[in-house]
Amino acid sequence: MIELMLIGMMVVGLWIVGSVIGLIFKLTFGLVHVVFSLLAGAIGLFIGGLVMLLVLPIIALSLLPLCLPALLVFGLVWTIVHLARRSAATPVVR
DSSP: OHHHHHHHHHHHHHHHHHHHHHHHHHHHHHHHHHHHHHHHHHHHHHHHHHHHHHHHHHHHHHHHHHHHHHHHHHHHHHHHHHHHHHHHHSOOOO
C-alpha cells in the first residue's frame, strides 16, 4: 500500500511540476505576445497615419464638386454676418 501511495505522490508531484512549467511558458509567451502586439499596433498607426496624409488631400479634392454649393452658401452667409458685425461695431461720428 505504501508503494502505491508513493507512486501516486510521484505522479501528482510530476503533474504539478509540469503544470508550473506550462504556466511559466504560458506567461512568458503571453508577455512576448503583448510586447509584439503593442509594437505592431504602433507601427500600424504610424503607417496608417502616413497613408492618410497621402490619401486625404486626394479624397478632399474628389469631394470638392459635391461640397462646393454648400461651401459657397457658407461663405456668403459668413461674409454677410462679418460685414454686418463690422458695420455695427464702427462708432457713429457726429
